[in-house]
Amino acid sequence: MTKELRRLSIVMLAMFLALFVSTSVIQVGQAANLANTPGNRRALYDSYEIQRGSIIVSGTPIAQSVPSDDVYSWQREYVDAAMWAPVTGYMNPVLDAKTRIESTENSVLSGSDENQFFSRIDRALTGQVPRGSNVELSLDADVQRAAWDALGDQQGAVVAIEPSTGRILAMVSKPSFDTNTLAAHDPDAVNAAYDQLAADPTQPLTNRAIEGNLNPPGSTFKLVVASAALASGRYTPDSTFPNPASYTLPQSSSVVSNAGGGACGGGDTVTLATALRLSCNIPFAELAVELGDDAIREEAEKYGFNSAFTMPLTSTPSTYPSTLDAPQTALSGFGQGQVRATPLQMAMVSAGIANGGVVMNPRMIDRVIEPNLSVGQEGSNSEYGRALESNIAAQMVTMMTANVQDGAASNARIDGVQVAGKTGTAENDARPYTLWFTGFAPADDPKVAVAVVVENGGGQGQNGSGNEIAAPIAKKVMEAVLGK
Template sequence: MTKELRRISIVLLAMFLVLFGSTSIIQVAQAQNLAANPADRRSLYDSYSIERGAIIASGTAIASSVPSSDVYSWQRQYVDPQMWAPVTGYFNPVLGSSTGIENAMNQDLSGTGGSQFLARLEQIISGKPARGSNVVLTLDASVQKAAYDALGSLQGAVVAIEPSTGRILAMVTSPSYDTNSLAGHDATQVNTTYDQLVAQATNPLYNRAIGGNLNPPGSTFKLVTASAALATGNYTPQSLLPNVASYTLPGTSTSISNDTGGTCGPGDQVSIADALRLSCNIPMAELAAQLGGETIRKEAEKYGFNTSFDLPITSTASVYPSNLSDTRAALSGFGQGDVRATPLQMAMVSAGIANGGVVMKPRMVDQVIGSDLSVQQTFGNEQFGQALDSTLDAEMVQMMVANVSSGIATNARIDGVSVGGKTGTAQNGPTDPYTLWFTGFAPAENPKVAVAVVVENGGGRGQSGSGNSLAAPIAKKVMEAVLGK
């Protein structure tokens, strides 16, 4: 071989290696970023010819693709669409829009994720038709149905979590919508349906479980206030607070009262445990004023307040503001004023207490599985933080159990099961309907589920309903579904 030919060979080899390296970087290392880029129209067009992967819950596909006779090749189809709408969302190639898991896991479902490069290469070599991967959810279909049926036509939401892992077992919102109606390929019809849904005053497109217009958590937030007090080391469940029938908020002439209009039981003083059990507002406002807003905020953030979570659906952060005045801090002690929360957040509070004070990050996906049934990705459990040490947390558990066994959360009782819980009846204005809450867990000794329920618009009862009368029975049915009762 002549010297010149050798040089040319070396240059060609170098060029080939550079080209191979560049294409490998683009197709592997940068694949996910490129596929996620909205300007990448080729990925969008390629996805039309690919059979989109299924979304699976409890071994059954709740979202899948069926052949269509138009240019888009495949039509997305949903099972029990209204029940699963806040989970699956919808996918529409005509409008280039998607929500829910369809959006959050789009790269995996469409087969364009970086982890699927080898699978795509194998499909090309073998001549097999391209297909996206399946997404296996953490949600339990039987628990989802129990939550959906229990909530019924009430406006609100339900979230159930496995305390030790953070795995979401159920996510229901009402009113809901038919995801199939927004997945069709007739753009005019879909746009008309979408506009009709947006125009409804009840906002059926909202996922109230993790977002929408956030509600004051009412008395369910008393759990965070009590937790903050114990965490300081200066209070115990038996610490006493003044027991009065009227309390003037610090720095104001505005007075508040307990729901009963009287004192929190007999005596001139009441313990934190009894104030929680009887869900009295005044003692918790007094306690919050003593603690101060910053102490409560720091504890609230240990449970997840002021943090948005990627489930992978992105949740709206629940709110506990910084630098509250003494007046606003006192109101926050019983979940009023400036505090706002999602059912996901209040389920995390109960889950953290149920789990020895350890708060787990919530998640909705277990695995991504290829069309050949190979496991391409597994999602593990991840700790978010430690809200309380185990000794103090055990005291919170005891107080929550007392709320259900001998307090005002009696409608969450389950025969033969020790249940912990807390109700809430949040005010929204002088004449506005209440927002009704329950959050809790079961069984107390070895918790399998933590749940939060919100019923908006007073459950149709204006200001006559309560968390115990409407929200607690819903939570009971969800917990029973998990426990097989």
């Protein structure tokens, strides 16, 4: 072989290797980026030729792909669509739209995740049909059904959490919608359905469990204020406060009262434990002023207030605002004024108390199952932080148990089980009340923490209460967990 021919051969080999490497990088390494390039319709069509993985709950798919007879190859199909809509969201290839888990876990479900690189190579070499991985959620189908049925036709939400891990067991929001209507391959029909849902004043597209126009937490926030008081070392459950029948807010002419209109039980003074058990507003307004807004905010933030959580759905931060004035601080003592919370956040408050004062980060994914049925990734538990020392958490448990056993949250009682809880009936100016319950069970060995919010007064305007409407819903959810 001549020197020139040898050189030409080396150049040709180098060019071939460069071409091979570059095409391999583009077709495999950069597949996800190319698929997500705006306007790349060919890549869009090709991406939907891959059978998308399923979203699985309790061993059963709640979202899966079935064959279709159009250019998108697969049609997304949802089971019990409205019940799971706030969790799964929807995926529409025609509009290239994805929401909720369909969006946050898109790379895994579509098979384009970088962790699935070798799986894609293996399936290509062995001639197997390409497909995405399945995502198995932490939610429990029976608990979700119990929450869905218990909420009935009410507008509101339910969240149930495993206190020791942060695993979400149920997430329900009503009103909801049929995700199948937004996953159809008819763009005109889908756009019409979406426009109708978006214009609905009840906001069915909003997941009230974790986002939206947040509600004042009402008396459920007394748990945070009581925590701040006990954590300060200046108060015990037996600390006493003046017990008037009405209370004028500091630096204001506005007057607040207890729910019953009178004093908090008998006597000129009332203990912290009794004020929590009877859910009295005035003692907690007095306590909030004594503590100051900085101390309450600091404690609230230990439970997660003023933070967003990604589980992988992202929550709207619950808020305890900075620099409240004295009247607003007093109102915050019983969850009114400018305080706002999601059901997720109030479930985390109960879960933190139940877990000996340690607040866990909420999570929704247990594992990713690859096409060959191996486990690719597993969800892991992580601490958000400590809100209370264990001995103070135990005092909170005792007070919350009394609240259910012989107090304002009596409708959450479960025969043979000690339940810890707190109700809330939040005012909204002249609008119907917002009704709350948060708690956990069993009180001595917590398996589930739950929060329930019912909006629009539960259909009773300003006459309903958290104990009357929200507590029985929470009871059914806790029973569903304890009965497994």
